[in-house]
Amino acid sequence: MQQYFISKEDLEKNRITGDDVFHIRSVMRGRVGDKFIVTDESLMYLVSIVSIEKDVVNFKKEEAMSLDTELPFFVDIYQGYPKGDKLDDICKHSTELGVNKVYAVNMKRSIVKIDPKKLEAKTLRYDTIMKEASEQSHRTRKAHFGGIIDLKKIDFSNYDSLILAYEESAKQGEYSNFRTEVLKMKEGSRMAILIGPEGGIDETEVKYLTKLGFIPSGLGKRILRTETASLYALAAISYESELK
Amino acid sequence: MQQYFISKEDLEKNRITGDDVFHIRSVMRGRVGDKFIVTDESLMYLVSIVSIEKDVVNFKKEEAMSLDTELPFFVDIYQGYPKGDKLDDICKHSTELGVNKVYAVNMKRSIVKIDPKKLEAKTLRYDTIMKEASEQSHRTRKAHFGGIIDLKKIDFSNYDSLILAYEESAKQGEYSNFRTEVLKMKEGSRMAILIGPEGGIDETEVKYLTKLGFIPSGLGKRILRTETASLYALAAISYESELK
Numbered sequence: 492m493q494q495y496f497i498s499k500e501d502l503e504k505n506r507i508t509g510d511d512v513f514h515i516r517s518v519m520r521g522r523v524g525d526k527f528i529v530t531d532e533s534l535m536y537l538v539s540i541v542s543i544e545k546d547v548v549n550f551k552k553e554e555a556m557s558l559d560t561e562l563p564f565f566v567d568i569y570q571g572y573p574k575g576d577k578l579d580d581i582c583k584h585s586t587e588l589g590v591n592k593v594y595a596v597n598m599k600r601s602i603v604k605i606d607p608k609k610l611e612a613k614t615l616r617y618d619t620i621m622k623e624a625s626e627q628s629h630r631t632r633k634a635h636f637g638g639i640i641d642l643k644k645i646d647f648s649n650y651d652s653l654i655l656a657y658e659e660s661a662k663q664g665e666y667s668n669f670r671t672e673v674l675k676m677k678e679g680s681r682m683a684i685l686i687g688p689e690g691g692i693d694e695t696e697v698k699y700l701t702k703l704g705f706i707p708s709g710l711g712k713r714i715l716r717t718e719t720a721s722l723y724a725l726a727a728i729s730y731e732s733e734l735k
Numbered sequence: 736m737q738q739y740f741i742s743k744e745d746l747e748k749n750r751i752t753g754d755d756v757f758h759i760r761s762v763m764r765g766r767v768g769d770k771f772i773v774t775d776e777s778l779m780y781l782v783s784i785v786s787i788e789k790d791v792v793n794f795k796k797e798e799a800m801s802l803d804t805e806l807p808f809f810v811d812i813y814q815g816y817p818k819g820d821k822l823d824d825i826c827k828h829s830t831e832l833g834v835n836k837v838y839a840v841n842m843k844r845s846i847v848k849i850d851p852k853k854l855e856a857k858t859l860r861y862d863t864i865m866k867e868a869s870e871q872s873h874r875t876r877k878a879h880f881g882g883i884i885d886l887k888k889i890d891f892s893n894y895d896s897l898i899l900a901y902e903e904s905a906k907q908g909e910y911s912n913f914r915t916e917v918l919k920m921k922e923g924s925r926m927a928i929l930i931g932p933e934g935g936i937d938e939t940e941v942k943y944l945t946k947l948g949f950i951p952s953g954l955g956k957r958i959l960r961t962e963t964a965s966l967y968a969l970a971a972i973s974y975e976s977e978l979k
Contacts, residue, residue, distance in 0.1 A: 723973070
């Protein structure tokens with residue numbers, strides 16, 4: 492079922508305004524009586540359409556819905572900037588799997604260098620992908636794209652746990668750090684997971700990150716592609732914290 | 736590092752033959768001394784090139800390598816045939832994550848109907864994707880594409896556990912079945928995981944499958960796209976069985 496994030500005011504006034512009106516009318520071909528889900532990221536309702544006007548869709552609330560679709564702690568992915576359109580998929584799928592924020596990180600072995608003129612447009616594009624994926628996966632909180640940033644400019648001091656997805660760890664038989672860290676997390680804790688680009692993480696970066704407190708961690712016994720590592724970590728966190 | 740699956744005979748004779756010779760010469764631009772990994776799915780070695788001829792590459796064995804890159808039990812994915820090129824990604828990423836076989840299943844709500852004339856070519860194509868992903872992720876066993884089949888023609892009697900990824904389960908708060916089943920698995924056990932296409936699983940199919948012993952299971956609290964469900968399940972299995 493389609494879901495829309497709306498403002499607190501619109502939720503109180505039983506209406507949808509803005510771009511979503513076009514979406515309901517032209518993409519969903521909405522009619523009076525059709526049902527969908529709305530949330531202001533605090534309350535969530537199943538609603539049905541009462542009337543469709545030019546710039547507003549009016550609805551009535553049918554039923555309050557469970558808000559419990561979020562991971563119990565905040566997980567941010569710091570993704571070494573990958574090639575092609577892989578970041579689209581990472582943003583989309585990590586949102587489905589419960590990520591809080593995704594950041595794209597310029598690292599030594601990132602092949603793609605972002606044209607500074609395109610920074611704003613790209614950031615908006617990834618954030619839109621994550622908003623739509625939040626709606627599609629029926630999340631109560633919008634996941635966000637945090638921006639494209641240089642590794643050395645990131646402040647990691649607010650996290651409770653720092654994970655470095657590191658294939659050398661896996662090769663050397665390190666298979667316990669990630670799980671140990673996940674098991675330490677409490678409700679509301681914050682975890683950052685850093686994943687290198689296709690070419691991997693440069694040794695100087697590994698030194699820099701371990702000095703900051705990052706824990707090199709193997710994610711299973713096989714070599715994962717850069718676009719699979721974030722999904723592995725988030726699925727494992729969901730499994731550990733949500734499937735009892 | 737590049738990896739090739741070779742025959743037992745070629746491994747004994749320290750040589751590579753067939754299509755991989757072209758790959759080494761033209762794609763990898765291999766030279767004497769270059770190192771790569773070979774396996775006959777039983778033994779695995781780091782080797783270096785001794786000479787490159789027209790139809791054969793000769794190598795010497797540098798070092799025996801660990802064979803321990805496989806999940807402790809066999810997991811087969813039965814994927815309701817999805818739209819577009821999603822099955823490419825499912826085959827690729829589930830191979831990285833340790834799948835044994837992937838089957839594409841014709842189900843009531845599959846939008847794509849396969850032209851029987853293209854069946855063989857498609858099957859070969861998906862199997863090649865999985866062979867290459869097996870090499871890239873340094874697996875010791877090749878993962879295989881099992882074929883494109885109708886749901887009612889599948890024999891599920893050889894499995895120890897049958898999981899039905901079912902979003903209605905998640906909506907109704909079913910969050911324990913999958914984990915319970917994973918924890919029951921022993922070394923060498925076999926698990927089948929069935930995932931519906933984009934439109935979901937028809938009610939008559941759910942009845943048919945539960946009669947066969949399939950356990951409807953929620954995979955976390957959010958609604959996953961069809962192409963994300965297999966990755967969730969495999970990552971969770973790796974986390975549970977490989978990260979101690």
